[in-house]
Amino acid sequence: MELAFQEARKGKSTWLNPLVGAVIVKNQKVIGLGHHETFGHEHAEINALKSLTSISDAKGATLFVTLEPCSHVGKTPPCVQKIFDVGITKVVIGQVDPNPIVSGRGIKYLENHNIQVENLNIKTDLNTAYEFFYREQRPLITIKYAMTLDGKINRDSVKRSLISNHESYLDSQKLRANNQVILIGENTLKLDNPRLTVREEAKLFPPIRAILVRDLKTINKDLKIFQNEAPIWFFTEKQTDQIFPNNVKVLVGNWTPESIITYLAEQKLQSILIEGGSHIQADFMQAKLVDKLIIYLANRVFGTGLSAVSGQTIKGLEFSKPIVKSLDSDLKITVWRKR
Amino acid sequence: MELAFQEARKGKSTWLNPLVGAVIVKNQKVIGLGHHETFGHEHAEINALKSLTSISDAKGATLFVTLEPCSHVGKTPPCVQKIFDVGITKVVIGQVDPNPIVSGRGIKYLENHNIQVENLNIKTDLNTAYEFFYREQRPLITIKYAMTLDGKINRDSVKRSLISNHESYLDSQKLRANNQVILIGENTLKLDNPRLTVREEAKLFPPIRAILVRDLKTINKDLKIFQNEAPIWFFTEKQTDQIFPNNVKVLVGNWTPESIITYLAEQKLQSILIEGGSHIQADFMQAKLVDKLIIYLANRVFGTGLSAVSGQTIKGLEFSKPIVKSLDSDLKITVWRKR
Numbered sequence: 001m002e003l004a005f006q007e008a009r010k011g012k013s014t015w016l017n018p019l020v021g022a023v024i025v026k027n028q029k030v031i032g033l034g035h036h037e038t039f040g041h042e043h044a045e046i047n048a049l050k051s052l053t054s055i056s057d058a059k060g061a062t063l064f065v066t067l068e069p070c071s072h073v074g075k076t077p078p079c080v081q082k083i084f085d086v087g088i089t090k091v092v093i094g095q096v097d098p099n100p101i102v103s104g105r106g107i108k109y110l111e112n113h114n115i116q117v118e119n120l121n122i123k124t125d126l127n128t129a130y131e132f133f134y135r136e137q138r139p140l141i142t143i144k145y146a147m148t149l150d151g152k153i154n155r156d157s158v159k160r161s162l163i164s165n166h167e168s169y170l171d172s173q174k175l176r177a178n179n180q181v182i183l184i185g186e187n188t189l190k191l192d193n194p195r196l197t198v199r200e201e202a203k204l205f206p207p208i209r210a211i212l213v214r215d216l217k218t219i220n221k222d223l224k225i226f227q228n229e230a231p232i233w234f235f236t237e238k239q240t241d242q243i244f245p246n247n248v249k250v251l252v253g254n255w256t257p258e259s260i261i262t263y264l265a266e267q268k269l270q271s272i273l274i275e276g277g278s279h280i281q282a283d284f285m286q287a288k289l290v291d292k293l294i295i296y297l298a299n300r301v302f303g304t305g306l307s308a309v310s311g312q313t314i315k316g317l318e319f320s321k322p323i324v325k326s327l328d329s330d331l332k333i334t335v336w337r338k339r
Numbered sequence: 340m341e342l343a344f345q346e347a348r349k350g351k352s353t354w355l356n357p358l359v360g361a362v363i364v365k366n367q368k369v370i371g372l373g374h375h376e377t378f379g380h381e382h383a384e385i386n387a388l389k390s391l392t393s394i395s396d397a398k399g400a401t402l403f404v405t406l407e408p409c410s411h412v413g414k415t416p417p418c419v420q421k422i423f424d425v426g427i428t429k430v431v432i433g434q435v436d437p438n439p440i441v442s443g444r445g446i447k448y449l450e451n452h453n454i455q456v457e458n459l460n461i462k463t464d465l466n467t468a469y470e471f472f473y474r475e476q477r478p479l480i481t482i483k484y485a486m487t488l489d490g491k492i493n494r495d496s497v498k499r500s501l502i503s504n505h506e507s508y509l510d511s512q513k514l515r516a517n518n519q520v521i522l523i524g525e526n527t528l529k530l531d532n533p534r535l536t537v538r539e540e541a542k543l544f545p546p547i548r549a550i551l552v553r554d555l556k557t558i559n560k561d562l563k564i565f566q567n568e569a570p571i572w573f574f575t576e577k578q579t580d581q582i583f584p585n586n587v588k589v590l591v592g593n594w595t596p597e598s599i600i601t602y603l604a605e606q607k608l609q610s611i612l613i614e615g616g617s618h619i620q621a622d623f624m625q626a627k628l629v630d631k632l633i634i635y636l637a638n639r640v641f642g643t644g645l646s647a648v649s650g651q652t653i654k655g656l657e658f659s660k661p662i663v664k665s666l667d668s669d670l671k672i673t674v675w676r677k678r
Contacts, residue, residue, distance in 0.1 A: 150648035151486055151490010155652070285640060285642065286642065297672070300658070302648075302653060303624065303651045303652050304649065309641075310489070312643065313641070314489075321638065322636070324670060328660070333488070333636070
């Protein structure tokens with residue numbers, strides 16, 4: 001099973017699907033290996049079967065799979081049927097799939113077809129957001145910012161200040177790639193003029209760039225955000241007759257942190273990264289819509305400038321002990337909200 | 340020599356003196372041990388000689404001492420003379436004393452009296468402030484504050500907020516005990532109403548409580564700071580006819596960070612801890628009068644309130660990679676200014 005988990009971590013851009021790994025064992029020897037590579041591609045079990053020298057080797061073999069095999073027709077046919085068809089006689093699963101369209105049905109199908117099933121019920125951080133989404137019915141919300149040793153996120157309010165170092169930049173790129181939505185406010189859009197894109201590995205399913213803008217008329221079409229085809233979702237108050245490129249979706253409403261998260265949950269989005277600014281972060285925190293806080297702490301002092309998370313008195317949030325990672329001269333500090 | 344350093348660390352409240360340890364060895368056996376216990380008491384070498392079964396055992400023995408033995412008459416007679424008198428034939432020293440009234444003279448005296456001297460020139464953190472003082476001709480300046488994950492040092496400006504936890508409190512007590520001066524501003528005095536005292540171990544020579552106050556008339560005599568006999572030095576702009584207890588010294592002048600530090604250096608004070616508020620910390624940082632920064636980072640978010648170090652744009656200060664210590668739910672982050 002450990003090998004199956006290792007295999008699972010090879011997946012990239014599995015997007016709305018979880019990372020899954022599978023290993024086929026016969027006569028105490030590993031004869032097949034596979035993982036779910038990318039959203040829309042074959043599931044781990046199928047890839048493991050494909051890796052066999054001959055499909056007839058599956059007869060009487062045991063399948064180790066990190067997550068309960070699916071029993072529904074999605075982008076691919078149900079795995080449980082294939083497992084039965086090729087003659088697998090035992091399936092050891094890492095955990096039950098929290099997705100209600102699978103949850104328990106995969107196991108039931110296998111058992112109904114006289115396949116022995118063992119559930120190891122392993123807790124893992126492999127699919128944290130996926131599990132969170134089905135447990136809490138909303139995306140996992142991470143708030144992230146870089147700040148100085150004196151708690152500043154910007155030296156002044158008219159132009160962007162360099163805060164964290166290159167290692168933090170690389171780490172925050174990975175963080176973006178691991179989230180399905182990146183949310184910012186209009187001040188951050190105008191001041192920082194970010195691309196909000198991610199590096200190579202996530203290009204296939206880049207995160208949706210969600211931007212809160214009061215009035216879209218104030219948005220300059222030369223902003224870097226428009227120089228990229230990744231989706232842009234504007235959450236705005238006013239209808240507009242402006243014409244945007246095809247990758248832009250305009251969502252008009254009286255948006256609050258709650259209604260934004262509800263909308264994203266309805267779209268089945270499992271993870272959201274709130275990058276700024278500090279007022280939007282405070283709004284989401286005050287609404288208790290935060291699960292994880294990541295701070296890149298740079299070894300500088302500004303003395304003046306904007307402070308992180310501001311504009312709302314935050315009460316009633318408790319966090320876990322900080323997890324610290326050294327990133328050269330910066331520290332990455334992670335806390336989880338206690339629930 | 341390692342044993343001598345261990346011995347040195349047993350000293351407490353050596354105040355303006357460094358920590359020193361000494362070991363006497365004869366025929367490859369340790370026959371004597373001693374350390375400098377407290378300011379005004381015997382030096383380490385003398386205590387090591389006193390620990391011998393008989394003083395005649397010193398004849399032909401080797402003395403290991405962490406710091407060059409003194410050659411001047413201070414609170415106690417010069418150690419080099421005693422070392423010669425008892426017949427020690429070799430002295431191994433950890434490092435030369437940076438204090439110019441000793442530096443090199445102790446070694447010269449011993450060599451002139453036909454005692455073999457070996458200098459191991461060991462770098463150590465045993466007497467960081469003492470070494471700094473004689474190298475830089477001013478006290479080592481540490482700025483310390485507790486802040487939240489969003490960089491706040493107080494939830495509002497009218498009453499004190501609890502920020503860090505009990506472990507951080509205990510640690511900051513040790514920090515106070517290791518500094519000869521604790522400096523705060525009048526806002527911190529009035530808002531926090533601190534005692535600025537330290538626990539048991541430093542009671543003999545408690546740090547001087549230096550307080551910057553524009554006008555002493557505004558100071559309430561019921562403040563907790565007056566409920567303790569440790570020295571209080573008011574740095575103020577206006578002469579006053581108020582009568583204060585005997586432990587209070589009123590220093591009138593047009594004080595700046597530079598002139599305060601010059602004054603403290605003239606008083607031979609080797610270490611100063613600046614506890615707040617954020618404006619005073621910014622004033623000292625802007626004047627580049629900071630050597631070490633210690634932050635107790637608490638796992639809370641305030642959203643509103645005062646930000647750490649504020650009121651001056653800090654430029655041109657660079658810091659070392661942070662040293663992190665976990666204090667239960669808090670982090671202690673230490674950086675040194677790069678010079």
